[in-house]
Structure formats: C-alpha cells, structure tokens
Amino acid sequence: MKLNVGRNELLGALSAVIGVVERRQTLPILSNFLLELQEDQLVVSGTDLEIELQARAQVENLTPGRATVPARKLYDICRGLPEGADLTLEVSGDKATLRSGRSRYSLACLKPDEFPAMGSLTDDIALTVPQHGLKILIERTQFAMAQQDVRYYLNGTLFEVSAERLRAVATDGHRLALSDLAADTGVAETQQIIVPRKAVLELQRLLDNTEEPVTLKIGGGQLQVDLDVIRLTTKLIDGRFPDYERVVPDNGDKRLEAPRETVRRALARTAILSNEKFRGVRLTLSTNKLVLQTHNPEHEEAEEELEVQYDGTPLEIGFNVNYLLDALGALVSDAFVMDLRNPDASGLIQAPEDGSSRYVVMPMRL
Incomplete structure (x- = not known):
C-alpha cells in the first residue's frame, strides 16, 4: 500500500x-x-x-x-x-x-x-436530522447520564423516535434531563434505544453546529450515524430504561420564576462553601424572595438573597447544587421557572415558554 x-x-x-x-x-x-x-x-x-x-x-x-x-x-x-x-x-x-x-x-x-469488524447493520429504522439539532439534544441531556452505575441501562442516553420528534432522556437516578427535537422521522411506531455513554460523548465531539444532515440507522442492536465523511457505529445497551414520564412531576403548586444567569452565578458562588461530599444548598422561598444557603464541616457559610417572582406559600427545600447548576447551564433562555410542591418532592426546571427541555432534580435533606 x-x-x-x-x-x-x-x-x-x-x-x-x-x-x-x-x-x-x-x-x-x-x-x-x-x-x-x-x-x-x-x-x-x-x-x-x-x-x-x-x-x-x-x-x-x-x-x-x-x-x-x-x-x-x-x-x-x-x-x-x-x-x-x-x-x-x-x-x-x-x-x-x-x-x-x-x-x-x-x-x-x-x-x-x-482487525475486528462490527458486523453488518440491519437497517430497521433510518432518519435524517440536522447536525446542530442532534448536537443540541445531546448537550442538553448528556450531563445527567450515570457513570459506571451497576444499573447498566443508566450508563447512556435513551433516544426515543416517534413520528414527529426525536427525544433524548438521561438520568443517574437522582436527576433527569429530557429534551425534544421536532423531526419528521417517518416512523410509524415509537421506538426506544439506549446509546452507551462513550458513544454519546463521541457524537457530541463530532457533530457541528450546522444545518448539514446526519443520518441515523437503527437495527440489530446497533446504531449507525453518518456525518458526511465520518461514520460512527455503536452497540446499543440491551436493557429496559425506567419509565421516565412517571418521574417528571406535573402537579407542582408553587412556581418560582427568575433570571437564569443571575441565579446560576449566585449558586456557583454559594457552591464554593458547600460540603464537598454532599454539595447541598438550601433554597428558602418567600414572597418574591429567594435565599440560597450553604455550609461545610469547617463551619464556613455562604448566603445569597435574590429578588424573584414567587407568590406561593413559604418553602424550604434542599438540592445538590451541582444538579441545579447543570440544569441551568443547559438552558439557553434568559429566565427559567421551577415548579415545586413540598420539601420531599422533586423540582421541575424549564424555560418559561418552552417545555422542549425539562430537568427533574430530587430534593435532599440538609
């Protein structure tokens, strides 16, 4: 040669x-x-x-x-x-x-x-979407994937293909990220596949923010992704993904609305003095006011008071600060809303007028 x-x-x-x-x-x-x-x-x-x-x-x-x-x-x-x-x-x-x-x-x-070959792929499902659309789906969900969890089906991202959309869902059991991409897939029946963590991260690296098409072919326990001169083929995780729709709360009776970047920066500052092991932050809500508090075993404390839109009953609830930062970092809107019910119920974070990306965070006791 x-x-x-x-x-x-x-x-x-x-x-x-x-x-x-x-x-x-x-x-x-x-x-x-x-x-x-x-x-x-x-x-x-x-x-x-x-x-x-x-x-x-x-x-x-x-x-x-x-x-x-x-x-x-x-x-x-x-x-x-x-x-x-x-x-x-x-x-x-x-x-x-x-x-x-x-x-x-x-x-x-x-x-x-x-040199080992992956074997031929039986083309059961084929769909084409813009590269930037698939890249955004991955960027808005991949951080919630588990890593080396014994529940092997969590060590990846669920891709759900239906007639009019491609949905990505990732969870590590403590938080969940969900994002939708409108697409005319031509699929008659909804199909689900679980793509391994490494393949998801490789795809995120390879995809461009362009309108160029990317073709996904699914079949025989494999996913093949064609991007012009690059082709990725991966084995799929053979397992049953949790019923994620049951996890997404839809009965929150308390709604917080606030500037996304303002709250994200305040959380990042308070996180500096949080417990390095548990990473807890306490959110105290009262009329149009949000107080963030963290402390650590060295008896150091941080407190931030923010003006927000909130007219529900007073509420104190704890979360892992990293989970909140990841969710707010994945959103691109100027503001966000967080639906809550009580200190023991999960919170739901999304953009005020756009539910295409949703983030569920379980509370923690502080």
Whole structure:
C-alpha cells in the first residue's frame, strides 16, 4: 500500500477516529488504526469492540491495499508535522514508512485481517436530522447520564423516535434531563434505544453546529450515524430504561420564576462553601424572595438573597447544587421557572415558554 496525502487531510481523519482508541488495550490490535485505500480515498477505522469510528480522507492512490498502524503514534507524528506538509505513507510487510520532506518514520504494523469488524447493520429504522439539532439534544441531556452505575441501562442516553420528534432522556437516578427535537422521522411506531455513554460523548465531539444532515440507522442492536465523511457505529445497551414520564412531576403548586444567569452565578458562588461530599444548598422561598444557603464541616457559610417572582406559600427545600447548576447551564433562555410542591418532592426546571427541555432534580435533606 502506498499513498500521497496532505498533512491536514490525514490529520482530520485521524482526529475524528482517535477518540475511540483506548490508551490501554487488552488486545494489541485495538491500539491500531485500520487503513484501507479505496480509489482516491483512505478510510481510517478505529474500534474498542463497542464503538467503531470510520473517517475518509482524499489521497493520491499509488498502490491500493490494507494495513494497520499504531494509532496514537501515527496521530502524534502527523500532529507534530508542519501545517500544510505533504506526506507519503508506504506499507510493506510488517513496516509502515511515513515520509515528509527530509523526515522519515518507521512504524510496526500488525496483520489487517486481525482487525475486528462490527458486523453488518440491519437497517430497521433510518432518519435524517440536522447536525446542530442532534448536537443540541445531546448537550442538553448528556450531563445527567450515570457513570459506571451497576444499573447498566443508566450508563447512556435513551433516544426515543416517534413520528414527529426525536427525544433524548438521561438520568443517574437522582436527576433527569429530557429534551425534544421536532423531526419528521417517518416512523410509524415509537421506538426506544439506549446509546452507551462513550458513544454519546463521541457524537457530541463530532457533530457541528450546522444545518448539514446526519443520518441515523437503527437495527440489530446497533446504531449507525453518518456525518458526511465520518461514520460512527455503536452497540446499543440491551436493557429496559425506567419509565421516565412517571418521574417528571406535573402537579407542582408553587412556581418560582427568575433570571437564569443571575441565579446560576449566585449558586456557583454559594457552591464554593458547600460540603464537598454532599454539595447541598438550601433554597428558602418567600414572597418574591429567594435565599440560597450553604455550609461545610469547617463551619464556613455562604448566603445569597435574590429578588424573584414567587407568590406561593413559604418553602424550604434542599438540592445538590451541582444538579441545579447543570440544569441551568443547559438552558439557553434568559429566565427559567421551577415548579415545586413540598420539601420531599422533586423540582421541575424549564424555560418559561418552552417545555422542549425539562430537568427533574430530587430534593435532599440538609
């Protein structure tokens, strides 16, 4: 295999795929890229057996073929070469030689036949949405995913596809994030899939804030996402996601409305003196007034008093301050509303006139 390629073109493909290659691997082949030369395109593949990433780069094809090369080493070499440099990559036997100007690098290769493939995907469902729409869905929900929870079905995001919308839901059992994207999916019956945490975060990294289309194909326990020259394929989590609609409160009789950024900054300041382990903040509500209070084992305290819109009965309730900060950070509106019922009931946070993104936070005793 032999090809000529610009450094920027090759680096773009390597950068798209490198995120799925773990630094420590049980199988040596998983620390390699698979390179496949097809006509005037080089296809770069990487996998961790759960997720497969592929990216294409325009090249000058001198001798077609397949090869594997050490992923991190090739990526670091290309990144360190001058901007706009021209490269020649030649693979012969178990050696790959990379040349650029007067520089030469020789890398050890493994047999390409050993590189694992994800297997073919049965295309049961296919839909197309704008890249920025899918990116926003992920950004507004991914922070609520669990991490290494024994309830494995929480270590990812639920994507629910119905006829007129794509919905993302994430929860770690203490808070829940939900966001909707209007889309003409063409799906007759509502379908649910759970996408693993790592695949969700890779998608967030790869998606652009553009109107360019992204195609999602679901089938055979896999999700395939096509973004122009990049393709992500991931296994899905086989489990039953909690009935999230039962968790979203709809009977709050007390409503707080306030400037989002003002409250977010006040929470960030009071969080400095919160208990580092429990991260609790007390919210005390009275007519048009909100008081935030935190304290820690060093007997340090913080208190912020804010003017808000509230005409319900007085209420004291505790929350994890990080959960409130995450929810307010995900909203983009100038103001937010928080529906409450009593100190033992979850709070619901959303924009005043837009329920497309909703955040449920469980209370905590302080």
